[in-house]
Amino acid sequence: MTARTRDWQAADASHFLHPFTDHQALASKGVRVITRGEGLYVWDSEDQRLFDAMSGLWCVNVGYGQAALIDAAMQQMRTLPYYNSFFQTTTPAAIALAERLAALTPAQFRHVFFSGSGSEANDTNIRLVRRYWDLMGQPERKVIISRLNSYHGSTLAAASLGGMAAMHTQGGLPIPGIVHIDQPHYWAHRDGAAKGLSREEFGVIAAGWLEEKILALGPEKVAAFIGEPVQGAGGVVVPPSSYWPEIQRICDRHGILLISDEVICGFGRTGQWWGCETFGTTPDLMTFAKGVTSGYVPLGGVMVGERVARVLIERGGEFEHGFTYSGHPVACAVGLANLELIEQQGLVQRVREDTGPYLAEQLALLLDHPIVGEVQSCGLMAAIQLSREPHAREAFAAELRVGLVCRRHCFDNGLVMRAVGDRMIIAPPLVITRAQIDEMFALIRGALDRTFAEAHAAGWLAGATG
Numbered sequence: 001m002t003a004r005t006r007d008w009q010a011a012d013a014s015h016f017l018h019p020f021t022d023h024q025a026l027a028s029k030g031v032r033v034i035t036r037g038e039g040l041y042v043w044d045s046e047d048q049r050l051f052d053a054m055s056g057l058w059c060v061n062v063g064y065g066q067a068a069l070i071d072a073a074m075q076q077m078r079t080l081p082y083y084n085s086f087f088q089t090t091t092p093a094a095i096a097l098a099e100r101l102a103a104l105t106p107a108q109f110r111h112v113f114f115s116g117s118g119s120e121a122n123d124t125n126i127r128l129v130r131r132y133w134d135l136m137g138q139p140e141r142k143v144i145i146s147r148l149n150s151y152h153g154s155t156l157a158a159a160s161l162g163g164m165a166a167m168h169t170q171g172g173l174p175i176p177g178i179v180h181i182d183q184p185h186y187w188a189h190r191d192g193a194a195k196g197l198s199r200e201e202f203g204v205i206a207a208g209w210l211e212e213k214i215l216a217l218g219p220e221k222v223a224a225f226i227g228e229p230v231q232g233a234g235g236v237v238v239p240p241s242s243y244w245p246e247i248q249r250i251c252d253r254h255g256i257l258l259i260s261d262e263v264i265c266g267f268g269r270t271g272q273w274w275g276c277e278t279f280g281t282t283p284d285l286m287t288f289a290k291g292v293t294s295g296y297v298p299l300g301g302v303m304v305g306e307r308v309a310r311v312l313i314e315r316g317g318e319f320e321h322g323f324t325y326s327g328h329p330v331a332c333a334v335g336l337a338n339l340e341l342i343e344q345q346g347l348v349q350r351v352r353e354d355t356g357p358y359l360a361e362q363l364a365l366l367l368d369h370p371i372v373g374e375v376q377s378c379g380l381m382a383a384i385q386l387s388r389e390p391h392a393r394e395a396f397a398a399e400l401r402v403g404l405v406c407r408r409h410c411f412d413n414g415l416v417m418r419a420v421g422d423r424m425i426i427a428p429p430l431v432i433t434r435a436q437i438d439e440m441f442a443l444i445r446g447a448l449d450r451t452f453a454e455a456h457a458a459g460w461l462a463g464a465t466g
């Protein structure tokens, strides 16, 4: 290891508190320093090349080093690096992106509220939902229903909306007014609610949990339901196709607002511009972030449907909410360049008709691997469930942390693949080609082979005698 890497690791350990990290463990191991990126690859400070099958954190959808985005940022910085959108002012970049987003989103969306991140956007959703019901003369409608194991961000309110048990435990969360139902996770429920059911039958049952919760709370108390079309951080949990239409019917029946958190699914990830288009819902509010700028600069926001926007605009007076960086001109200029690039290259159509189906084909071939229990994909996001005995679909003991073993083999062999428990997940940049998908699966198979060999040697597999 070079002296430069060692110096960086020491300084990092001394001064940098990382998000979602066990600091003591990281300091003893030494952090990996990523120094540059190009296309689908990043390089670390030891000059090891990594195939980034996670698009950074689900965001670098156009890949690294796109000149159009870099130029847009530089030009906007020179012209006007910052101005706010408070106090009756705006900037051309923010106007242009608002107009573009209104055109690219489903017909019910004509307005956007900008934030700096997905978490802030989901905080904004809570503010909007409560304001809406107050203005509608139903202030008792306060409760927002979300799902266990969902991820909606990390501020107090967004972490409360999310259903991550580990986050709730440390934060004294959720805050009041947010409740959770179980997730439509066929594999996780295979010995319970999904036992003996087809995926589609299970989807209807899982959606029914929303109605049970609404009736238990009293429909007149429920303000909104929020969900990711496909749960991302929860492990790329692709719901049965019966699930979302049923959720929509339940929300409509009880007059409840539907919020689609499109921070991962938006901007083409599922093969349509928006996950709600893939799964057949008509949300009232839609959260976006990450892919809007391909992660080059921070930006987020909420698409506000006409049902809510009209009430807010016509009856609301001043909406007492906003961020210093709402509509940041550099972020908006990069967002605009990013959307232009996605359109020019036809990336959404390519995911839907070419790379998404091809990835699904290659993924299905992994089912013959002795350590794979199930695979799931939607567009260019996919999950590989590790299992100690594939045909019986038996899980590894959690304390073995097999997912982390697999992740280590990935890193050691030049691949970034994420572990959520024993579920390995990928979400490669949307610019990926068929040849690069082949390259990615060769790396994945190599990592699975090594994980299998290690599990076999350790006696972790079903039928092993020790």
Ligand SMILES: *Cc1c(COP(=O)(O)O)cnc(C)c1O
Binding pocket: 058, 116, 117, 118, 119, 120, 122, 151, 152, 153, 154, 228, 232, 233, 261, 262, 263, 264, 289, 290, 300
């Ligand atoms: C990442 C993410 C968020 C939070 O976005 P930040 O920009 O990290 O605040 C919210 N919702 C979903 C679905 C996400 O994946």
